Amino acid sequence: MSLNILSQRGIFEGSAFCFLYELENLLVSTCSANLLIPRTNKITQWLNQKNLSRSLTKKIMENTIGLYNPIDINLPSDQEPNVLLVFCLNPAHLSMLTAIPEWRERFDVVAAYVIDAWDLQIYPKEISEIDHLFVPVQECVRELSQEFNIGVSLLPFGADVLRYSSTDAERPIDVMSFGRNPVNFHLQLTETLNDSVSHYLYYRHPGLCGNWLPDTSQYEGRGDHELRRLFHKMIQRSKIILAFDPLYQTDQIYETRKVNSRKWKFRHSILSLRWFEGCAAGCVILGKRPQTPLFDDIMGWKDSAIELPDDESQWIPFTLDLLADDVRLATIRQRNYEQTLAHHDWRYRIHDIFNTLNLKVPQGLNKELAQLSVNLSCSKDMNCQT
Numbered sequence: 505m506s507l508n509i510l511s512q513r514g515i516f517e518g519s520a521f522c523f524l525y526e527l528e529n530l531l532v533s534t535c536s537a538n539l540l541i542p543r544t545n546k547i548t549q550w551l552n553q554k555n556l557s558r559s560l561t562k563k564i565m566e567n568t569i570g571l572y573n574p575i576d577i578n579l580p581s582d583q584e585p586n587v588l589l590v591f592c593l594n595p596a597h598l599s600m601l602t603a604i605p606e607w608r609e610r611f612d613v614v615a616a617y618v619i620d621a622w623d624l625q626i627y628p629k630e631i632s633e634i635d636h637l638f639v640p641v642q643e644c645v646r647e648l649s650q651e652f653n654i655g656v657s658l659l660p661f662g663a664d665v666l667r668y669s670s671t672d673a674e675r676p677i678d679v680m681s682f683g684r685n686p687v688n689f690h691l692q693l694t695e696t697l698n699d700s701v702s703h704y705l706y707y708r709h710p711g712l713c714g715n716w717l718p719d720t721s722q723y724e725g726r727g728d729h730e731l732r733r734l735f736h737k738m739i740q741r742s743k744i745i746l747a748f749d750p751l752y753q754t755d756q757i758y759e760t761r762k763v764n765s766r767k768w769k770f771r772h773s774i775l776s777l778r779w780f781e782g783c784a785a786g787c788v789i790l791g792k793r794p795q796t797p798l799f800d801d802i803m804g805w806k807d808s809a810i811e812l813p814d815d816e817s818q819w820i821p822f823t824l825d826l827l828a829d830d831v832r833l834a835t836i837r838q839r840n841y842e843q844t845l846a847h848h849d850w851r852y853r854i855h856d857i858f859n860t861l862n863l864k865v866p867q868g869l870n871k872e873l874a875q876l877s878v879n880l881s882c883s884k885d886m887n888c889q890t
Contacts (some may be wrong), residue, residue, distance in 0.1 A: 514721030518714035542603030572603035585612035
């Protein structure tokens with residue numbers, strides 16, 4: 505098998521994309537995948553500089569000469585099947601398939617993993633030509649399959665537990681937040697926990713806004729990579745992280761962005777990435793749990809989510825009471841880590857991709873799957889001894 509990964513890292517730089525680049529790197533290291541990085545052509549770059557990235561001119565160019573410099577790739581004839589996997593944050597980004605001339609004819613199997621998968625209107629025409637689509641939102645699977653007449657499977661988020669997990673008890677950060685969270689709660693935590701007389705510490709991790717057409721296609725050493733490395737360090741040193749169902753209604757103003765000049769928003773309750781990465785890092789997850797049935801299906805263990813009271817005026821007292829319960833925090837930390845190690849490492853998700861596509865699982869991936877089992881046994885043995 506010749507495994508190839510089509511990556512956005514040469515087109516987009518930003519915090520929201522980093523986990524996909526890490527997942528791609530994991531496929532390279534465990535499955536000997538070949539990384540393909542498209543870059544836009546000079547006309548596309550000029551359109552972006554002139555703020556014409558959503559113009560009619562770009563649409564015409566996309567349908568004629570294309571938006572990307574062609575990728576020159578020599579596929580081996582003795583390693584069939586030739587497989588292409590595409591990882592995208594947004595459905596519209598699947599258009600980068602056109603960077604590979606005659607991509608459909610050249611690959612035996614083409615599959616994609618699309619994160620914000622629910623907006624049917626922004627999928628490019630290339631979607632109907634792929635063999636399989638993976639999405640992290642359970643409620644989208646049937647609708648997408650019927651709309652595009654292709655195979656669609658649920659692939660939940662995961663975490664790189666082998667690399668970024670922690671059960672350390674020494675955690676100087678009491679509460680950490682990042683991404684979308686209620687603004688009022690953030691302000692209350694800042695005022696209470698970060699007061700000069702408080703012995704607590706609240707940390708809000710900054711995000712890096714998406715940058716189209718970064719100066720370099722090399723992810724390692726870039727600004728988003730450096731901030732992501734800091735994120736992993738900080739979450740491993742946090743007792744509690746915040747996580748809210750994106751559909752949770754509060755008085756906050758959620759971040760908004762536009763896609764194709766239309767307001768972008770969540771349509772479904774989502775079991776998002778932070779639940780998996782937080783549990784892998786040994787954090788207690790505090791907030792409002794996702795209402796999707798998927799949560800109970802795959803994260804239904806005790807205290808996988810600590811629900812804040814409906815009365816928002818009680819959120820700070822509730823948080824302080826939780827921080828005071830060291831025994832409960834330690835129990836949740838160990839349980840969250842072990843459950844993620846047993847079920848939610850990205851390596852399990854990659855294994856599911858291969859099985860769904862009827863592809864042979866690479867030896868390197870099987871080796872690291874075995875290591876997950878070893879680590880889990882060791883963790884349980886140590887936990888029993890203590």
